[in-house]
Amino acid sequence: MSQKLSRRSLIAAGVSAGLAPLAKSEFTTNIFIPKAINPVVISSANGNSVKNGGSETCVQTAFRLMTSGTDILESLIAGVNIVESDPADTSVGYGGIPNAHGVVQLDSCCMHGPKKWAGGVAALEGVRNPSKVAHLVATSTDHHLLVGKGAQDFARNMGFEIEADLNTERSRKVWLEWLRRTDPEHYLDPSKRHSPPPTAKSGMEATLAMAQEGWLDPEHVWGTINCNGINANGDIAGVTTTSGLAFKIPGRVGDSPILGAGLYVANEAGAAGSTGRGEANLFNLCSYLIVEELRRGAHPKDAGLAALKRVAVNTIEPRLLNERGRPNFGLNFYILDKQGRHAGVAFTPSRYAVCDANGPRTENSEPLYQ
Ligand code: GLY
Numbered sequence: 040m041s042q043k044l045s046r047r048s049l050i051a052a053g054v055s056a057g058l059a060p061l062a063k064s065e066f067t068t069n070i071f072i073p074k075a076i077n078p079v080v081i082s083s084a085n086g087n088s089v090k091n092g093g094s095e096t097c098v099q100t101a102f103r104l105m106t107s108g109t110d111i112l113e114s115l116i117a118g119v120n121i122v123e124s125d126p127a128d129t130s131v132g133y134g135g136i137p138n139a140h141g142v143v144q145l146d147s148c149c150m151h152g153p154k155k156w157a158g159g160v161a162a163l164e165g166v167r168n169p170s171k172v173a174h175l176v177a178t179s180t181d182h183h184l185l186v187g188k189g190a191q192d193f194a195r196n197m198g199f200e201i202e203a204d205l206n207t208e209r210s211r212k213v214w215l216e217w218l219r220r221t222d223p224e225h226y227l228d229p230s231k232r233h234s235p236p237p238t239a240k241s242g243m244e245a246t247l248a249m250a251q252e253g254w255l256d257p258e259h260v261w262g263t264i265n266c267n268g269i270n271a272n273g274d275i276a277g278v279t280t281t282s283g284l285a286f287k288i289p290g291r292v293g294d295s296p297i298l299g300a301g302l303y304v305a306n307e308a309g310a311a312g313s314t315g316r317g318e319a320n321l322f323n324l325c326s327y328l329i330v331e332e333l334r335r336g337a338h339p340k341d342a343g344l345a346a347l348k349r350v351a352v353n354t355i356e357p358r359l360l361n362e363r364g365r366p367n368f369g370l371n372f373y374i375l376d377k378q379g380r381h382a383g384v385a386f387t388p389s390r391y392a393v394c395d396a397n398g399p400r401t402e403n404s405e406p407l408y409q
Contacts, residue, residue: 130262135282265312293317
């Protein structure tokens with residue numbers, strides 16, 4: 040919360056501190072002095088579930104590091120590395136659901152508020168922790184985004200191990216099932232090879248059916264983790280990392296590595312990031328829109344709902360609408376402002392992760408539609 044001071048009280052404070060009163064021409068009437076900031080880290084809900092065999096979740100690790108003096112962005116990246124490395128989350132990093140050709144392609148970006156650094160990688164293969172490579176793009180190059188083979192060469196040159204395959208047994212099994220459903224003339228189900236082949240379905244239809252049948256976590260069709268934090272100095276940073284849309288066309292890049300879409304940070308205003316259908320967010324550049332709303336003084340919840348309303352207005356194709364004429368896909372935003380206020384917002388009821396001095400927890404996001 041800010042404290043608005045009157046000109047009279049400021050002059051009195053200055054005089055009592057032995058300072059000369061400011062001349063009127065040097066004086067602005069809207070001076071806000073922020074109270075101490077309570078540090079907080081927020082993320083998508085998966086930031087407070089998987090632990091990769093350790094004792095802490097993403098938001099716990101990021102909060103612990105951030106409040107013990109580690110750089111704000113490095114703290115957040117250490118947090119999301121847990122989710123990237125844990126194959127239990129099939130929407131991020133190692134074990135993420137592969138593209139239509141069975142190859143895991145990863146996207147990530149990060150922004151450092153006070154240093155005004157930004158970096159991203161897209162369609163990166165063979166590196167479990169793309170957020171670390173995105174961080175190096177920000178800190179060690181003159182660029183903001185490296186893609187594909189170039190991003191992989193950069194990672195190799197920076198000392199990363201390039202793995203031949205980031206699939207796990209589970210992600211490969213899920214992909215093979217998807218092939219059986221979408222390409223039944225080539226990929227037979229051994230147990231049914233004497234039955235008539237199933238009808239080939241469109242890729243997305245097969246994906247959604249598999250989510251309904253439990254092959255895929257419905258949250259992991261688009262998946263992703265976004266994590267944002269503010270420290271006691273009021274410094275803000277954010278990071279987003281994903282394996283992207285399950286079974287995507289090879290080379291498809293979603294919103295996650297794109298500044299202004301999957302993430303935006305302005306140290307003087309706040310941070311926003313996303314999970315969910317990247318195409319809807321790319322079209323509307325929602326994270327930038329949300330941070331500009333924060334800059335105008337909006338509460339994080341209202342800033343996020345404004346972005347969802349923009350997406351809803353711009354979603355007009357029948358294939359993307361439900362029977363009520365509303366978007367039929369998931370899209371979530373995680374928002375933090377300069378005062379440390381935060382919110383999650385989504386089209387329908389959802390959750391987001393928080394860690395502050397009261398510890399880690401998962402809270403309700405604000406739904407646009409009940
Ligand atoms: N939001 C993640 C993606 O669409 O790739």
